[in-house]
Amino acid sequence: MVKQVRENRPRSVHAWVAYELGTRIVTGYYAPGEYIPNEATIGEELNVSRTALREAFKILSAKGLIESRPKLGTRVRPREFWNMFDSDVLRWCFDSTPTPEFLRALFEVREMIEPNSAALAAKRASDEQIAAMEVAYRAMESAEPGTEQVILTDIEFHMAILRGTNNEFMVSLGESIKTALMGLFRISSSKEAAYQASLPGHYAVFLGIRDRDPERARFEMKSLLSKSVHKALDHLAEDEGGKVDVAI
Known part of the structure; x- marks a missing residue:
C-alpha cells in the first residue's frame, strides 16, 4: 500500500522530501x-x-535515521542511533501522533533535568532573573485559552527557570528540546480546564525559587511534571478512543 503523499510542499523540495521520508x-x-x-x-x-x-x-543521514550501504541501498538505522534531540526529528514524531512510550521517555528526561534546574535556580538566579520568571508566569495567567500564547508563555516560563540556573549547558539543552516541549504542551494543555489547573503548580515552583528554597522548588517541579505526564497520556487516550496503559 502506497502512503498518500502530501500536496502542500514547501519552497524547498528536498526539505519536503526529508519531511515525508522522516x-x-x-x-x-x-x-x-x-x-x-x-x-x-x-x-x-x-x-x-x-x-x-x-x-x-x-x-x-545527518540526523542518524538512515545509512547507505554500497551495492545494497539505503537502510533505516536502529532507533538508538537517531538524534532524538534534533528539532526536526522531534517535530516529525509529534506530527505523526506520538506513542505513549515516546511521551513517557520525554517526561523521564524532563524529570531528570527540570526539578534539579529549579533547585539550582533557587540558589543561583539573580533578582532580575527571578523577576523574569514572574513576568513569564503572569503572561501564562493572562494567555487566552486555546491560543498559541498558552504554549509560548508556558515554554518561556520553563526556559526562564533554565536561564536562572546560570548553567550554559542547561540553557542549551532547553533550547534543544524546545520543540519537544511545544509538542508536549499542545497535548497536556489542549483543554482549557487542564491548562487552568496547571497554573497553581507553576506558581508553586516560582515561589520555591523566589524564596530561595531549593528543595521546595525541586519538589514542586516534580509534582508539576507528574501531573503533566498523566494529563498528556489521558488526552492521548481520549484522542485514540481508549485507555493508554503505560507505567509511570
Whole structure:
C-alpha cells in the first residue's frame, strides 16, 4: 500500500522530501533495519528529482535515521542511533501522533533535568532573573485559552527557570528540546480546564525559587511534571478512543 503523499510542499523540495521520508521512518512505515525503496521508485512516487532525493537523504543521514550501504541501498538505522534531540526529528514524531512510550521517555528526561534546574535556580538566579520568571508566569495567567500564547508563555516560563540556573549547558539543552516541549504542551494543555489547573503548580515552583528554597522548588517541579505526564497520556487516550496503559 502506497502512503498518500502530501500536496502542500514547501519552497524547498528536498526539505519536503526529508519531511515525508522522516515521518515514514519515525512512524515505522519504514522500520529500523529495513531498506527503503531505491531513488527511482521514491522519485517517481513523490514526483521529485534525484538531486532533491539525494539532498533529503543527506539530511536524514545527518540526523542518524538512515545509512547507505554500497551495492545494497539505503537502510533505516536502529532507533538508538537517531538524534532524538534534533528539532526536526522531534517535530516529525509529534506530527505523526506520538506513542505513549515516546511521551513517557520525554517526561523521564524532563524529570531528570527540570526539578534539579529549579533547585539550582533557587540558589543561583539573580533578582532580575527571578523577576523574569514572574513576568513569564503572569503572561501564562493572562494567555487566552486555546491560543498559541498558552504554549509560548508556558515554554518561556520553563526556559526562564533554565536561564536562572546560570548553567550554559542547561540553557542549551532547553533550547534543544524546545520543540519537544511545544509538542508536549499542545497535548497536556489542549483543554482549557487542564491548562487552568496547571497554573497553581507553576506558581508553586516560582515561589520555591523566589524564596530561595531549593528543595521546595525541586519538589514542586516534580509534582508539576507528574501531573503533566498523566494529563498528556489521558488526552492521548481520549484522542485514540481508549485507555493508554503505560507505567509511570
